[in-house]
Amino acid sequence: MHPTDYYRLPWTLNDNVLSWLEPTKKCNIYCDGCYSTNEANSHKTLDQVRCDLDVFTRQRRVDSMSIAGGEPLVHPEIVEIVRMIRHEYGLKPVINTNGHAMTRPLLRELKAAGLHGLTFHVDSSQRRPGQPRRTNLELNDLRLEFARMVADEGGLSCSFNSTVFRDTMHEVPEMVRWAQKHIDIVHSMVFILFRTARTQEFDYYAGGTPVGMDALPYWDQEKNPTPLTTPELFSLIREHEPDFEAAAYLGGTKDPNSFKWTLVARVGEPEHVYGYVGPRFMELVQTGHHALAGRYLAYSHPDLLHHGRATLGLFSAVDKGMRKGLGNWLGAVARHPARALTKLHMQTFAFIQPIDHGADGEANMCDGCPDMTVHDGKLVWSCRLDELKRHGTLLHCVPKGAAA
Numbered sequence: 001m002h003p004t005d006y007y008r009l010p011w012t013l014n015d016n017v018l019s020w021l022e023p024t025k026k027c028n029i030y031c032d033g034c035y036s037t038n039e040a041n042s043h044k045t046l047d048q049v050r051c052d053l054d055v056f057t058r059q060r061r062v063d064s065m066s067i068a069g070g071e072p073l074v075h076p077e078i079v080e081i082v083r084m085i086r087h088e089y090g091l092k093p094v095i096n097t098n099g100h101a102m103t104r105p106l107l108r109e110l111k112a113a114g115l116h117g118l119t120f121h122v123d124s125s126q127r128r129p130g131q132p133r134r135t136n137l138e139l140n141d142l143r144l145e146f147a148r149m150v151a152d153e154g155g156l157s158c159s160f161n162s163t164v165f166r167d168t169m170h171e172v173p174e175m176v177r178w179a180q181k182h183i184d185i186v187h188s189m190v191f192i193l194f195r196t197a198r199t200q201e202f203d204y205y206a207g208g209t210p211v212g213m214d215a216l217p218y219w220d221q222e223k224n225p226t227p228l229t230t231p232e233l234f235s236l237i238r239e240h241e242p243d244f245e246a247a248a249y250l251g252g253t254k255d256p257n258s259f260k261w262t263l264v265a266r267v268g269e270p271e272h273v274y275g276y277v278g279p280r281f282m283e284l285v286q287t288g289h290h291a292l293a294g295r296y297l298a299y300s301h302p303d304l305l306h307h308g309r310a311t312l313g314l315f316s317a318v319d320k321g322m323r324k325g326l327g328n329w330l331g332a333v334a335r336h337p338a339r340a341l342t343k344l345h346m347q348t349f350a351f352i353q354p355i356d357h358g359a360d361g362e363a364n365m366c367d368g369c370p371d372m373t374v375h376d377g378k379l380v381w382s383c384r385l386d387e388l389k390r391h392g393t394l395l396h397c398v399p400k401g402a403a404a
């Protein structure tokens with residue numbers, strides 16, 4: 001994979017697709033490596049949520065608001081929060097949930113309040129009350145249960161995210177295949193590569209004070225000596241699906257050629273994928289949406305995603321990936337004419353590669369971070385909120401021995 005083959009997403013700190021609201025730190029399950037502190041009584045009041053939203057709107061133009069946590073569904077005023085985001089701030093509310101507290105009546109209430117979609121965090125690192133640990137593949141049944149619940153309600157975007165560890169990465173190609181089988185109701189899959197502290201290479205400091213990384217939730221280097229990268233995961237997926245291809249990426253603040261966010265979009269039906277969109281498609285969608293709506297696009301409306309044939313037809317003139325997809329589909333229709341009537345769907349994948357460090361210890365963050373949150377009235381990276389909460393400052397790394 002080389003960055004110049006893909007569209008460099010235009011997102012910046014103050015003009016982006018998303019922001020990350022944390023209305024609570026409380027959670028109802030346990031996930032390995034979660035940075036959240038699961039504090040009892042940590043629910044923000046509606047006024048505190050409004051203050052956070054004011055900070056976002058003053059400093060950042062976005063399309064959608066991720067409502068995360070903690071587990072947002074345990075917040076007693078979650079429906080009001082959704083309503084506030086949609087109707088007072090004019091943003092698309094998307095709930096990031098483990099799904100454990102989701103019920104059909106609650107989903108209906110959330111939709112009526114203006115919910116745009118859900119991202120269910122389901123993976124093998126979780127301990128769900130009363131349930132045994134399951135592999136990612138065994139958890140596909142639970143994913144499908146959530147996807148069907150959302151599809152039955154209708155008009156909502158449905159995504160899944162999973163943390164990927166070196167010892168679970170082999171399950172990813174099968175998860176990609178599972179997503180294809182349910183391309184009509186699963187709109188997006190997000191793979192988040194697990195983050196580890198690099199204590200064999202660096203000493204960590206809070207200001208001038210050395211800190212032990214045991215106070216933070218990440219595994220240490222000993223347990224995860226070689227962190228996963230997105231290109232490595234792509235190579236594995238391509239062993240099973242050779243055509244699997246990215247269209248766009250977000251580079252790093254220190255290394256612009258690193259793949260911090262990588263986006264894939266494909267068009268197909270449950271039995272067959274016809275093509276992967278190319279960089280030009282992503283560029284036209286992002287810049288076109290910005291020109292028309294004044295903001296970059298996150299989470300397309302699900303109704304649009306079910307017009308795969310029209311998308312292939314419209315964009316094949318300008319996008320190589322779509323042209324190939326159209327050719328594949330026409331070939332399939334020539335062989336089996338009934339296929340012309342089958343609905344085609346779009347489905348996206350995002351791969352997120354967490355913070356890493358240059359040899360000098362400088363952090364390489366996502367350049368144009370979509371997941372900025374608010375802490376003490378300021379925008380901060382949500383992946384480093386725990387450092388601010390526990391140490392009052394961001395930690396910095398110094399190569400081993402360099403401080404002596």
Ligand code: SF4
Pocket residue numbers: 260352353354355365366369370371372381382383384
């Ligand atoms: S910088 Fe951190 S919070 Fe922002 S998108 Fe990257 S991993 Fe997420």
